[in-house]
Amino acid sequence: MKAAVETRDLTKRFGNSYALAGLTMTVPRGHIVGFLGRNGSGKTTTIKILLDVIRRTSGEATVLGEPAGSVSVRRRIGFLGEDKRLYSYMTVREIIAFTRPFFPTWRVETETRLLSDFELPLNHKVSVLSKGMRTKLGLLLNLCRHSEFLILDEPSEGLDPVMTEQMLRSLVQQAADGTTIFFSSHQVAEVEQIADHIIAIEKGRVILEGSLDHLRHEFRRVNLVFDDPPPPEAFRREGVDRVIVQGRTISILASRNIDEIAALGPLLGAKAVDVHSVGLKELFLEKVKEDHATS
Amino acid sequence: MPLRKVWRESRSRFFFILVALLVVTSASVFYNAKAEKVVIESKDFHEAGVRTIRGALFLFWGFSAMFLGLGGLLRERSVGTVDYTLSLPVSRTRWFLYRSVNGALQSMAAALIPALAVPVIAALSGGDFPVGDAFLLGLRLGLGGMLFYSIGLLASVLFAGDFTSAGIGIALVFAVNNGTRVIESFKGLSLQDAIFPMPMKDEYTYLIRGHMPWGGIALSCALSLVLSACAWKVTRERDF
Amino acid sequence: MLIRLNPSSGVPIYLQIVEQIRHSIEIGALVEGDQLPAIRTLAEELVVSPNTVVKAYDELEQEGLIRLRHGAGAYVEKGNRAKPRLRRFREASVVVKETVRKLRSMGFSDDESRRLFEAEWIEEAARR
Numbered sequence: 001m002k003a004a005v006e007t008r009d010l011t012k013r014f015g016n017s018y019a020l021a022g023l024t025m026t027v028p029r030g031h032i033v034g035f036l037g038r039n040g041s042g043k044t045t046t047i048k049i050l051l052d053v054i055r056r057t058s059g060e061a062t063v064l065g066e067p068a069g070s071v072s073v074r075r076r077i078g079f080l081g082e083d084k085r086l087y088s089y090m091t092v093r094e095i096i097a098f099t100r101p102f103f104p105t106w107r108v109e110t111e112t113r114l115l116s117d118f119e120l121p122l123n124h125k126v127s128v129l130s131k132g133m134r135t136k137l138g139l140l141l142n143l144c145r146h147s148e149f150l151i152l153d154e155p156s157e158g159l160d161p162v163m164t165e166q167m168l169r170s171l172v173q174q175a176a177d178g179t180t181i182f183f184s185s186h187q188v189a190e191v192e193q194i195a196d197h198i199i200a201i202e203k204g205r206v207i208l209e210g211s212l213d214h215l216r217h218e219f220r221r222v223n224l225v226f227d228d229p230p231p232p233e234a235f236r237r238e239g240v241d242r243v244i245v246q247g248r249t250i251s252i253l254a255s256r257n258i259d260e261i262a263a264l265g266p267l268l269g270a271k272a273v274d275v276h277s278v279g280l281k282e283l284f285l286e287k288v289k290e291d292h293a294t295s
Numbered sequence: 296m297p298l299r300k301v302w303r304e305s306r307s308r309f310f311f312i313l314v315a316l317l318v319v320t321s322a323s324v325f326y327n328a329k330a331e332k333v334v335i336e337s338k339d340f341h342e343a344g345v346r347t348i349r350g351a352l353f354l355f356w357g358f359s360a361m362f363l364g365l366g367g368l369l370r371e372r373s374v375g376t377v378d379y380t381l382s383l384p385v386s387r388t389r390w391f392l393y394r395s396v397n398g399a400l401q402s403m404a405a406a407l408i409p410a411l412a413v414p415v416i417a418a419l420s421g422g423d424f425p426v427g428d429a430f431l432l433g434l435r436l437g438l439g440g441m442l443f444y445s446i447g448l449l450a451s452v453l454f455a456g457d458f459t460s461a462g463i464g465i466a467l468v469f470a471v472n473n474g475t476r477v478i479e480s481f482k483g484l485s486l487q488d489a490i491f492p493m494p495m496k497d498e499y500t501y502l503i504r505g506h507m508p509w510g511g512i513a514l515s516c517a518l519s520l521v522l523s524a525c526a527w528k529v530t531r532e533r534d535f
Numbered sequence: 536m537l538i539r540l541n542p543s544s545g546v547p548i549y550l551q552i553v554e555q556i557r558h559s560i561e562i563g564a565l566v567e568g569d570q571l572p573a574i575r576t577l578a579e580e581l582v583v584s585p586n587t588v589v590k591a592y593d594e595l596e597q598e599g600l601i602r603l604r605h606g607a608g609a610y611v612e613k614g615n616r617a618k619p620r621l622r623r624f625r626e627a628s629v630v631v632k633e634t635v636r637k638l639r640s641m642g643f644s645d646d647e648s649r650r651l652f653e654a655e656w657i658e659e660a661a662r663r
Contacts, residue, residue, distance in 0.1 A: 032584040053381045054534040071386045079382040085375035089303070098300060102384055138379075168582050176575040176585040192542040196584040213547040213590070277545030 002065035004029050004149045004180040005050060010059035012045050012204070019045040020204035022059070027182050027199070029148075032175050034195030034212075035184035036284060042204040043184040044082065047153050051079060064149055075103060078142035078150040078179075082157055084135050088127035092120050092137060096144075103145040114140045114170075132163050139167060143174055150174060152183040156190060168194050188281040200284055207287040212280070219283055222252045224265040225272040234268060235261065242286055253278065253286050297385050301393045305366060309401045312359045313408060316352065320409040323351035324416050340417035340424040348410055348432045349491040356409070356436060357443045357472060360402040361464040364447020367394050368535060369455050377535045391530045395448055395523060402444045406437035431507065432491075439490030439512045441519035443468050449526045452533070486515060536572060540581060548583055552591035553598075560600055560611060571601060571609040 005027035012020040020042045027033050037043045048054040049061055052069040061068040064076055086095055100106050115122070118136040129137065135158075142150060155171075156164040172194060175181050185191050191198060192212070200208035208215070219241075229250050232243040239256030254261050258275065265273040327343035327350075368390060371377040380390070410433025417424035447464045454460040471486060489511025538555045540548055559565040571577070574592060578585040592609055595601045603609050638648045 031586060048378075048535075051378070051382050053378055055532070071384050074382060074384040077382075079378070081378040081382075083375045083378060086379060087300070087376055088374075098296070099383075101296070165582060169579055172578050172582055172585065173575075176578055189543060193540075193548075194582060194584055196586045213549060213587075216545055216547045279543045279545045281543065282545075 002029070002062075003027060004033075004182065005061070005063055007046070007061045008059055010046070010049065010061055011057045012042075012049060012054070013057045018057075018204055020049075020056075020059075022205060023201065025199050025201075025206050025209060027180070028197060029180045030178070031197040032171065032181045032195050033183070034191035034198040035182060036186070036188065036191050036198055036200040036208075036280075037184070037202060038186060038288070041201050043186075043201065044153055045204075046201070047151055047184060050151065076105075076148050078145050078147040080135075080138045080142055080150075080152045080155055082153040084131065084138050084158075086126045086134060086137060086141075089125065091123055091125050092129075093122040095126060095137070096141065099141050100144070103147070105146045106144050107146055108144075110144045110146065111140070114143060131158050132160070135159060135163065135167065139170060143170060146174075146177060147179060149180045149182070152181070154185060155183055156185070156187065164190070188284060192280045198280070200287065202288050202291045205291075207291050208284065215280070215283065216277065218255045219278040220254060220258045221276045221278050221282075222254060222258065222262050222265070223272075223274040223276070224250045224252070224268075224270040226250065226268070226270055228269075230268050235264060237261070242290055253283075297390065298393050298397070301390075301397045305363070305394075305397060305401065309363065309405070312362065312405055316355055316359060316405055316409040317412055319355045320347055320352050320412050321416055323347040324413055328420075328422075340413070340420070340422040344413040344417065344424045344429070345432070347413060348429075348436065349487070352406075352409055353436060353440070353487055353491070354472070356406055357440060357468050358465060359405055360440055360444040361447035361450075361468050362461065363398045363401050363405070364395075364444050364449075365451045365457070365460055365464065366398075367391070367451050368530060369452055369460075369533075370457065372535050373455055373457075381535060387530050388527065391527050395526075398448065399441065399444060402441070403437040406440065407433040409433070410436065435490050435507060435512065439486065439508070439515045442471065442486060442515045442522070445519040445522035445526070446471070449522045449529075452526045452529045486511075489515065536577065536580070538581060540583070542583075549587045549590035549594065552577075552581075552588065553594045556591070556595060557598070557600060565611050567611050569611045571611070573608060 003026045005025070007026075008024050010020050010023040011018060023042065023046060035043055035046070045054065049056045050063055050068050051074075056068075063070075063073050066073040087098075090098065096111065100111075114120075118133075118140060120133065120137055120140065126134065126137070135155075150171075152171075155167055159167065168190065171181055171183070183195075195212055197211050198208065198215070199206060225248055227248065229245060229248060232245055232250065235243050235250065235252055237257070237260075239254045239258070240252055240261065241255060242253040244251045244253075252261055262273055262275055324340065324343050324347045327346045328340060368377055368380065368387070371380055381387070407430065410429050411426065414424045414426045414429045446467045447460075450460040450464040450467070454463055490508060536556075536559075538552060540551050542548055544551075556565070556571070565571075571592070572580065574585055574588045578588045581588075592601065592603060596603050596609075600612055601609050602612050635645075635648065638651075639645075643651070
């Protein structure tokens with residue numbers, strides 16, 4: 001099965017700066033994939049290129065095996081933008097009737113169910129709906145399509161916690177039906193909750209990628225306490241990502257050979273050895289710092 | 296249906312323009328008729344009618360056609376809905392085609408309907424103006440004036456913001472209209488003269504001269520197509 | 536199901552689910568024959584990826600704690616395969632009961648018996 005998205009060395013230049021500087025990533029099918037990055041890291045730019053809303057400067061991008069600009073692939077995907085703005089002059093009923101014919105996989109039962117679940121007023125114009133209502137409408141317009149692939153840009157932006165939970169739950173429902181979900185977010189907590197695969201970017205490049213469980217299994221923080229700490233270079237080896245010295249403690253972030261690294265401690269005279277698991281937030285922040293240090 | 300959306304978004308503007316042009320046309324007919332007392336007595340609305348269509352209607356319609364060319368994807372970007380529109384399985388070319396054809400048809404209607412109102416007004420005043428002539432004059436205006444429409448179309452894809460594109464469109468229409476009068480070297484290029492070459496009336500029968508100024512109309516349409524093609528290209532290449 | 540997750544803890548969510556279901560089985564909140572929620576249902580309830588629930592159920596099946604009947608849901612396994620840990624606790628408490636009875640029959644008070652155990656543990660630890 002082809003990946004949902006494949007990009008290779010994708011770049012996008014705006015004037016003199018590069019919003020994307022060689023983005024190579026794969027969004028696997030059948031997963032809920034979190035696209036994590038700071039503001040301005042290139043998340044929205046990437047998504048717009050996948051939808052052909054903006055043109056790439058160089059590199060390749062395919063969606064569901066077809067080139068990103070193809071019209072036919074848009075029949076198989078859904079999209080909920082950050083803006084969540086819809087045609088203000090149409091009523092809820094009209095915009096649903098407008099959208100429905102484009103998508104052969106549209107299911108009317110889902111439409112009926114969501115209309116009542118979301119309590120959307122059919123005869124109201126979009127212009128009078130609250131932001132929460134508009135988000136629900138945007139969600140409905142996508143979920144009824146039962147597309148193979150759903151892209152969301154900052155879906156919980158501007159939503160209260162109850163609505164966010166409701167939205168995340170409907171995404172889980174879609175995923176259970178087989179839709180691949182790709183959502184961008186700068187909220188680590190919600191990514192950690194529902195994503196099972198993540199791609200993190202910074203300054204237009206991937207800094208972290210993989211199954212979330214795999215990352216949780218692999219990464220560890222090893223804290224070694226010394227009376228007289230050896231230089232950090234002593235710990236640079238296969239699998240070590242970052243070494244930080246804080247007073248008498250040397251803190252090592254590593255993704256492989258944890259046992260070997262932990263064993264180094266006593267060998268070099270450590271008084272205490274502590275091994276901790278690493279949460280996504282910590283991992284992401286470390287990778288951002290690492291990226292800044294090397295560039 | 297994409298076409299229905301395009302119509303929906305343009306229809307209030309279209310009806311407003313139609314009503315305005317009808318008002319302008321009617322007023323102009325009466326003004327012109329009054330200016331020639333001879334006409335009132337003989338109930339001959341020929342001169343008044345032709346002057347109206349060639350003068351007031353041409354002028355106001357020119358700007359109106361330009362306005363009918365505005366809108367589109369760039370406008371949707373300022374409103375915030377362009378992401379949704381472009382995420383649908385409809386190509387940019389198709390959106391452009393629907394919008395440009397819709398606007399062109401509306402421009403044509405905005406020329407024909409007020410032109411056809413002239414015989415109606417004449418008849419209501421007890422006078423006469425041949426419907427056939429009115430139709431042909433309206434047709435001349437609509438076809439020959441496509442240039443104005445495509446000026447609006449091009450402005451709409453180059454400049455974001457309703458006021459900017461409208462302003463630039465107005466300036467360009469003005470330039471095309473009046474520039475050819477004011478600037479000596481361009482005197483021969485007046486679009487108005489090309490579409491409605493004087494004298495219009497046959498001296499003896501007072502009927503409009505038989506043949507249509509195909510040369511002028513063809514040139515205007517050709518230019519209009521060039522501008523529209525440019526607008527299409529910009530739409531295809533642009534980052535939204 | 537009363538499962539509380541902590542997505543930020545660094546412990547994979549599927550393991551947290553496994554641990555909590557395993558614990559429920561051990562303390563008897565879930566007994567053999569009980570049906571677990573469908574994958575989709577549990578995913579929606581916990582608001583986690585369905586893949587995560589699949590992983591958790593697979594792991595529990597591997598451990599022999601549950602049985603996935605294709606198309607008919609997940610059920611807590613019956614018999615000794617289901618509760619190895621519980622059975623070990625039961626066996627251990629039998630050993631303790633016997634030892635306590637024997638020490639009492641030798642004339643030791645409960646306090647003296649306790650001190651004997653502690654001394655043994657401390658010595659054991661010092662030897663290591």
